[in-house]
Amino acid sequence: MTDTTYPEVPVLVVGGGSVGLLTAALLVHHGVPAVLVERRAGPSVHPRATGIGPRTVEVLRELGLDAAADAKAVDLRGAVGKAVARTVVEMGAGDVVTVPMPTPVEGELELTPFRLRGVCAQDRLDAVVAADLVRRGADLRWSTRLVGIAQDADGVDVELEGPDGRHRLRCAHVVAADGAHSAVRNALGIGTSGPGDLGKTMINILFRADLRPHLRGLSFATCTITVPEAPGLLVTVDGATDWVFHVTCDVEAGERPEDFTPERCAAIVRTAVGDPDLDVEVRSVLPWRPRSALADRFTSGRVFLVGDAAHTVSPLGAFGLNTGVADAHNLAWKLAAVHRGEAGAGLLDTYAHEREPVAAATLDQALRRLGDPRLHWGRGPEADAARQAAGVWAAPVVHLGQRYDSAAVVDPHPELPSTVDLVLDGTPGSRVPHAWVDGVSTLDLVSSRWTLLVGTAGDRWLAAASEVGLPAHRVSAPWLSAEGAMLVRPDGIVALRVVAPAGDPVRFLTGVLDQVLARPVAVSSA
Incomplete structure (x- = not known):
């Protein structure tokens, strides 16, 4: 050794x-x-x-x-988000129930500078x-x-x-x-808390097979296959020849993960597709189980x-x-x-x-x-009401809307103003709002550095930022007052927002950076 x-x-x-x-x-x-x-x-x-x-x-x-x-992403623009069909063959023939891809709510496309296709x-x-x-x-x-x-x-x-x-x-x-x-x-x-394992053991089958002749132009993110002999969830990898199929391993009936050999998995896939002669290459088989732990x-x-x-x-x-x-x-x-x-x-x-x-x-x-996938996939007023009753937040709020409360934020407000609508309004602790400044997103202006965004009348802030060594940009936006300023962390989180300069803005910015960066402050002997 x-x-x-x-x-x-x-x-x-x-x-x-x-x-x-x-x-x-x-x-x-x-x-x-x-x-x-x-x-x-x-x-x-x-x-x-x-x-x-x-x-x-x-x-x-x-x-x-x-x-x-x-x-590398599969182009699913205009595709089906979730489908339900007995087999892939029957899905391609039109015997399918579909849920559209989640469409951005009004104005949501203006909240982030780029989306995968x-x-x-x-x-x-x-x-x-x-x-x-x-x-x-x-x-x-x-x-x-x-x-x-x-x-x-x-x-x-x-x-x-x-x-x-x-x-x-x-x-x-x-x-x-x-x-x-x-x-x-x-x-x-370090221990964990939470419910731990949830539901039954699943088998994740990664396989290669050309399903395009059976799909007849239909594209989707996921499809629930209901044929009794091979029920499961078919997931798009490349939308053509690479796929994942999730099936249940019935441990209570004596099944074991190791029972799912490549040969058996290929047979399961053929049944789910509805083509007994399908050329299937099983590339990998992984057992897994839903889990929730912190x-x-x-x-x-x-x-x-x-x-x-x-x-x-x-x-x-x-x-x-x-x-x-x-x-x-x-x-x-x-x-x-x-x-x-x-x-x-x-x-x-x-x-x-x-x-x-x-x-x-x-x-x-x-x-x-x-417990109820419709709370995630559902659309329309009834689904919104069901989510609200169940305490379910809109997905964009979970992804983009949560807020921080720590010593690295000045005057944070961690409470969410809405769990139905995504609110990015420049509140300290939240992700800086996206806005185009001369064709460049505010997120791009931050560019992994401490950055000062100033209002249209923020000349004093611009001068102070130059003296402190901070990149600074003038922004016209409803979430920033004309004489105000917003200090943004390298991770795009708003660390400070002020309405107008009070006193010496250079000393103010220096003091704020010392505070949020936990830097020791020298004490004068005078």
């Missing part, structure tokens, strides 16, 4: 799924040379999720990966992010697993086992993105939990992956600021203060949908 000691690294990311890859990508984007370790030999080829939410698309845009992800399966997203990390020279260590972790006041010692033996690594911080059964979380003794805490010293390691979200609503990406987005710039000496260590405390309540609310919203 080789025993080598590596030099200290700023941040170690454990886990190479979508959230781990995006955590590493965001850290590299902010100038932190992170190391990522993953026990698998490379990115997963099995898509576990297909719903990329609007906030995740904004993060991809920040990384310059939105166009690449869009190129359709679903982008998780394996496709991972391939895009992993390739970009390689291009940037990131340190990705596949076939490597964490076998030990211990920390003290100054750092984290980890032991890794890889193709060339065991290695010890000294890290400033560790980010655990290693899934629902996180080895890091368990090693730290880690008792998201941080332990210098270790941070993100994604499924911090929260496992039941699938209806497509909130799970997107909540994990939001964790990474919240944490990466804070780690970078501390690493560069621009912020005090106290800034890292705001990660848990901000993300734990949001994750808990998201888990609750997913659970409320689980």
Whole structure:
């Protein structure tokens, strides 16, 4: 066995799924040379999720990966969102019940600068992010697993086992993105709460078969197949030859996941399609079970939990992956600021203060949908009334509308003004409103930096921002007064909004940055 000691690294990311890859990508984007370790030999080829939410698309845009992800997405513009049919053959023949793709409410297309044209399966997203990390020279260590972790006041010692033996690594911080059964979380003794496993064990069959002749031009995101011999959920991966079919493993009847051999899975697919002669290639078979659990805490010293390691979200609503990406987005710039000496260590405390309540609310919203999918898919006044009665928020509110309350926000207002309509009005703690400024979105103006947006008469703010070293832009918008200013964090969250300058704006901005960045303030001896 080789025993080598590596030099200290700023941040170690454990886990190479979508959230781990995006955590590493965001850290590299902010100038932190992170190391990522993953026990698998490379990115997963099995898509576990297909719903990329609007906030995740904004993060991809920040990384310059939105166009690449869009190129990998299936074009579902004008397609069916959800279908119900006995078989695929009968669906293509017109014997199908359909629910349209969720259409943006009035004005919703003005709330974010870019949308994917359709679903982008998780394996496709991972391939895009992993390739970009390689291009940037990131340190990705596949076939490597964490076998030990211990920390003290100054750092984290980890032991890794890889193709060339065991290695010890000294890290400033560790980010655990290693899934629902996180080895890091368990090693730290962090428990979870919540209902845990939900419903029956499912089998996720990734297969390749050309279904286009049977579909006859029909495209959809998901289709519930009802044929009694092979009921399940068919999910689009590329809309042509790559698909996922979810079926139930009846454990109570004596079935086991290992009973679902490739041969049996191919037969199930043929029955669900309605073509006994269909050429089927079963590429991967994964058992899974819906789960809802929340880690008792998201941080332990210098270790941070993100994604499924911090929260496992039941699938209806497509909130799970997107909540994990939001964790990474919240944490990466804070780690970078501390690493560069621009912020005090106290800034890292705001990660848990901000993300734990949001994750808990998201888990609750997913659970409320689980019992009655119509609460998510339903459209019209009756569906709106049913959602309101069940305490179900509109999906855009869950994805984009939640607000932070922490020391990294001045005068936060975490309460939601509406759970029916998405309200992005510049309130501190909320995502900065999207508006076009000379053809550039305000989100693009922020561009991963502290940024000051000023009103049309904000000359004093512009001068102060120049002196402090802040990028500043003049914006004409109803959520910003003419003499007002809005300080936006690198993650696009509004940290401060003021109506007009009072006193010296340079001293004011400096004091605010010292406060939200948890920087020690020098005390004059005079």
